[in-house]
Amino acid sequence: MSFNALYTDLSDYYDLMCADINYYQQSASINRLHTLFGQGGTRHLDLACGTGPHVKHFSDFLYQSSGLDINQPMLDIATLRCPHAQFSLQDMCHFSTEDHFDLITCFLYSIHYSGNTQRLQACIRSTHAALSTGGVFCFNAVDKDKIDNFSFVKHSVQKGEDLFTFASKWHYKGKGDTQTLDVHIEKTNTRETQYWQDSHPMVAIGFEELTQLLAPYFNVQMFEHDYDKILPWDGKSGNAIFACVKI
Structure with a gap:
């Protein structure tokens, strides 16, 4: 990650x-x-x-x-x-x-x-x-007090032979002034599927x-x-x- x-x-x-x-x-x-x-x-x-x-x-x-x-x-x-x-x-x-x-x-x-x-x-x-x-x-x-850690947004985009799926969500541990924006990327074609995961430090x-x-x-x-x-x-x-x- x-x-x-x-x-x-x-x-x-x-x-x-x-x-x-x-x-x-x-x-x-x-x-x-x-x-x-x-x-x-x-x-x-x-x-x-x-x-x-x-x-x-x-x-x-x-x-x-x-x-x-x-x-x-x-x-x-x-x-x-x-x-x-x-x-x-x-x-x-x-x-x-x-x-x-x-x-x-x-x-x-x-x-x-x-x-x-x-x-x-x-x-x-x-x-x-x-x-x-x-x-x-x-x-x-x-x-920060209104964040639902189980809520996320997701969409897919076709580019040439590749299908990209993106998902992201907020995550707040319930205390402190930091949270994360978690981003998942999936790239799929007829040959392979690749995954990336980013976790961005954010102020809460x-x-x-x-x-x-x-x-x-x-x-x-x-x-x-x-x-x-x-x-x-x-x-x-x-x-x-x-x-x-x-x-």
């Missing part, structure tokens, strides 16, 4: 794993939130940008979009996808930029890749420092604690995890979208 093969050695498979994600819908929804809560401006930075699909859509929305990621193989693919965007190999918890941004995003629960509460606090501080006055930080998160945090960490730096708004409609968080669901305006 590895903890990072999907983003390095298996990076060519990453977009297949995410084939069922509606990147346009997610990007358009956060664009709407930025319009509602931001001060205008089109300078955009995507944290943990991966292979760059969100950067591509924000560029199409006429943002000056850029991204950073800690894995160079992912950035190599992102550069091919978005040749006019700027990408940086940096840790999102300790990044620095010469520019200030009007919008910073972190999609696909990637804020949890902070790994622990201390590093999450560093990510919040780095993001606050990189935003312009009134800039907006948008991300999605999962509440409740929404109340997360809001408290954000409060010294941002005015925080929480919304239901629905990219079709902008709905206030119901106070019960374990997934939410955060729109945070720099104080």
